[in-house]
Amino acid sequence: MHDAHAFLANLTLVLCVGALTTYLFQRIRQPVVFGYLVAGMIVGPHVGVPLFADLSMVTTLSELGVIMLMFGLGLEFSLRKLVQVGPTAGVVALVDTSVMLVFGYGAAQLLGWSTLESVFCGAIVAISSTTIIVKAFAEQGVRGRFTELVFGILISEDLIAILLIAVLTTVAAGGGVSAGEVGITAGKLVLFLVGFVGIGLLVVPRLVRAIVRLDRPETTLIVSLGLCFGGALLALGAGYSVALGAFIMGSLVSESGEARRVEHLIAGVRDMFGAIFFVSVGMMIDPRLVAEHWGAVVLLSVVVIAGKLIAVSTGAFLMGNDVRTSTQAGMSLTQIGEFAFIIAALGLSSGVVREFLYPVAVAVSAITTLTTPLLIRASGPFASMVDRNLPRPLQTFVGLYGSWIERLRVASADAGLAPLIRRKVILLAVDALLLAGVVIGVAYAKGPLAGYVERTTAFSPGVSTVVLYGIAAMVAAPLIVGIVRVSAAFASLLAYRALPLAAGNRLDYAQAPRQVLMATLQLALVTVSGLLVVVVTGPFVPLGRGAVVLALVVGWLGVVFWRSTANLYGHTRAGAEVLIAALAKGMVAQQADAQESGHAPAPRDLTMVHRMLPGLGDPVPVLLLAESPAVGRTLGELQLRSLTGAVVLAITRGDEQVMLPVGSERLLVGDVVALAGSSEAIDAARLMLQLG
Template identity: 45%
Template sequence: MIHLPVLITDLGLILAAAGITTLLFKRIKQPLVLGYILAGLMVGPHIKFIPTVTDNASIHIWAEIGVIFLLFSLGLEFSFKKLVKVGGSASITAIVEVVFMLLIGFMAGLAMGWSTMDSIFLGGILSVSSTTIIIRAFEELGVKHKKFAGLVFGVLIVEDLVAILLLVLLSTLAVSQQFAGADMLVSILKLCFFLVLWFIGGIFLVPTFLKATKKLMNDETMLIVSIALCLLMVLLAVKVGFSPALGAFIMGSILAETTQAERIEHLTKSVKDLFAAIFFVSVGMMIDPGILIDYAVPILVITVATVLGKFLSSGMGALLSGQPLKTSVQTGLSLAQIGEFSFIIATLGLTLKVTSDFLYPIAVAVSAITTFTTPYLIKASEPFYLFLERTLPKRWVEAINRYSSSTAGITTLSDWKVLLKSYTFNTIIHSVIIIAIVFLGSRYLQPFITKNIINGNNGIIISLILTLFFMTPFLWALAIRKIEKKAYSHLWLNKKYTRGPLVALEVLRISLALFFVGFLIYQFYSTWIAVVIAIVLMIVGMFIFSRKLQGFYNKMESRFLLNLNAREAQNAQPEILPWDTHLAELIVAPESALVGKTLIELSIREKYGVNIALIERGKIMIPTPGRDERLYPNDKVLVIGTDNQLAAIKELFEGAKEEIAEESSFPKKDMTLQKIVINSSSPVYLQSIRSSGIREKTQGLVVGIERKGERILNPDSNLIFENEDIVWIVGNSKKVPDLLK
């Protein structure tokens, strides 16, 4: 008789239960994650009247694989360039929310008499919102075109990175079992070091490898290579003391910068869905219904703390970042839930045996409740804003509007800010690379050479020379490379009091490079004479071969930037007007009534109050199109209007998929919404909008003017610019600031 392994039986049972519950949850239009958890509860050890899983150890291994692929998938959607582009509003909102929820969770745990470690993990569980649930709710409610959705997506991107940091810090805390500030600082510095190193190395190597093998990559090969790269980074992360989830997330974010990102995401989706289903089922298997009954009151308390805490913290964060009251309220109520990262943090506590058994099912129960409430909270956000606007003192609302408007203008960087920012990045990046080379040379290269090629002192010398050779281009870039020449020359020539600080900066750069050389030599020889000799030789060599080093470094930098920018850069959600006007992208459907008509025939601005800022037709860009321009099928149109205006005009596009500018691959001409303040020295002062040449100079449209507290949306072209007019222009971001000169 053929014996069927228990693992196969268990997998069949898990997938059968998951399949039935997901069909049910699809039918009742609820998130599939909840269906998986329910399936796990049914086949878990706590319910006896149906077949249950017997080999829990193997299922936990499959679940860990599920976490790896779940984080790999999140990394593919993350992208470091997206993080850079989310802007200050999303970053401030996310940081305020995470900090406040950590405190709220910790204080709530202590207030209920829980242990310190349970309270800390509760704070971590409550601090991260659910990307999956929010995206699903936005799609079902049809609010992705609204301006607050762009801010929410930006917050989720920042939260992904914060969650990874939390995993590392909580792991360190769980192992040390004490609040050692030094250990925490070391863990943070170690994480930052490896994040920078992996990102630089990954962007330099992985896209190059994918380009070189592009002709050999069919779908099957690409799938295998992608999973192999993911698991290799997982091994590397574990090797240096981090969790497998971190390695998977990092490789996903590296691949997200390549031209193959969408293809990899499509190919790995089925694998991710399968293993993620097993992970969420395993989450349900660990729930004891008896605990949920015993801890009904804490579940209710934590649910209320989650909804109110996230609404207040993210809403206040959005207000502090300069968002209007309406956007802040909508953002706060959209983020009021916990999800997949919370499960991973709760699983970490159980795996490390530092949290109580009741914490995990409580987290799952709170997630289930807040998942159900999320769509209703999003629906209620606008009516609740209108209620607040009527209820709050009028001077408060006016003060919030003034603050929001004052933070939305064009900011100019001084030469010092530009220079210091570039010097900081240059120092951090090259220091990380040099330190990595030093440790690779001393801990791996030198033992390999002395053991397998030449032993003794000769082997040490060869290892040292090779390590110095690899370090030299980066030492040159750290110490000698000219950075921001324009800003540097302005400061040197025009500011007689700045030469001293500039000289000090250069001395600091050179001293740091010399320190790294001495640090390297000290790894091989403990005599200072050898260190001094090597430093002198290095200085002489760098000056003699400066041009060759510059050429070699420029080639490496060009390759890195080429790989980094190979995928079309995605525009961040632009800064928004205080009266709810913002940019969005619409696609003209082939069956749309707009097809073939000119803009003057459509009269979109006159009928709906919506401006068309740009049309993308294949590879052709048409910024601020003229009145005789026609719309054709599949044109991508960048429009500007209020939420209600965009909702109305969306129907004209007949099912066209709108995408928020942050997520779209266009425009490629830097079309953004910007604010300028007119004064008596402005070139356009006392000129009309038409005669000012704004359309010709900036490829832009004047979409709003604020004059003495009065707001004029879509002003007439004959309107004259006056002193202290606040003018909102959608146009080329590189040309609009010229109007300030």
């Protein structure tokens, strides 16, 4: 039990130094998180400043900071929102963690670390920090649709981290990891979540509403904090993180409809303990060990920032988000935090990693914590730059892809589709597991098998090894082909559901966009399957071999994808011509109706356009009136596609028509702008064109 006076002294020291540094950092217009980290270094044991706080006591207080920050996040992120983004966020989180496991393992191997140290390194860089992002978003007042996606990914990654820790605990203890053990761990987690949420929904919202009706802020605050820490303690008792329990409890309180009132009451307490958490992170930075392993710190920081930006952005886009939302999500998740410390401490305490790994993890976390606010701030301009510099075929592709995924989601509601998807997933998983089994089996039994070949054939040891690898390649090749073929069949199934053949049509008007969608989905499925195989086999074979095979297969599929996008561009130009003809027929009626409605109603012939060119989604015409804020500005100045995700197929201007206009095209009064994309993208673009 800490001495009361020592506790007071440590709390005073941490808060006073933190107050000074954050004041200074605010004066120089830098994120206050920087100030908290500097304060931690000042009061920590490694810098030499004669101001020392008790690290264990501050760490205990910092745990309260994690709980409060996660509870506050849960208040803003209700269970309904979590259900809405859950499937998308879960897939993106799976892609992100798989990619980072490979990148982290590969980086550690380049540094000459042992196999187990490389495994732990991959796990350390795989999970983003919910605490850091919550703080950064709160400081910068970040709001928007992409934040819901980010929080969904974070929660999904936290669940993946729990499974990772369970697996690594077994590995560190010297035991094997079986699929059954992982399945049991996942099953227990699901049962805990179902029980927690199910019972909580019956009790917590009613309790909170009853307390709020008393109209006593003090009572509401105490009850809310009691629920917060109670949820954290319940999760801890079940063997999970306090962050998970606090977040779920915050979401349950949010279901009461009183989240804003509760959030206002706990804001001060949350900010205080959140500050202590970041100070505790700064206290763990040892400049000596960081300087000694500066190469590892720099390399892993680059891996975290670049790897997560690529993995999250790509995964989010493939799930139907526009380029801007995907890029902003990717740049927001470029850091590691609390789970990295837990995983590094697990490896250190079990003796399977050397002592340098923990301070390296803390240093990487500190660096990426410092860069996160800067990257979040730069994410919007960077996304616009990426969108502007995409080749024209890719610009058309990214504008239409969201509408295809939207149609696929609608089609997936078909009850007959689920068994087909399940069968394809099982086939893909079986091929990937068999391939991993072949690779691991050869790696384990290479010596005895090569010896057997040598004895039965009288070959030399070197030739016997080559023969063994040749046999293994012959066994593995059909499995690799199987993964590619099953992925193609899976992609074809989904693409035909999103863009089906029109009944009675001899010509397949959706062929070009369907081919692009098939190529995209196949590329994604093969990449994810290959990454999972590389992750599983990484500890047993040199990482480069699997990466080279995967790169060759993905490169070939990438060429197919690029050719498909070129065909799509030609298809879209033809579609724009049909669309212009349809708009011209209804132009007179449009102009008359526009004076009353303020926007152009869809001409009757647009239904024909949709039937003939289903790959263009549901084109929507928007008439620009004199009061439109878009009049006189170019498409490039508006950043219409970058900000909304919609693509401009054509502009009709009296007798003049512009197909697939470029960014320098200036909008004029009376222009009819034909938009394509997802319904959400079109609504946002229409709002921008008409209301600004």
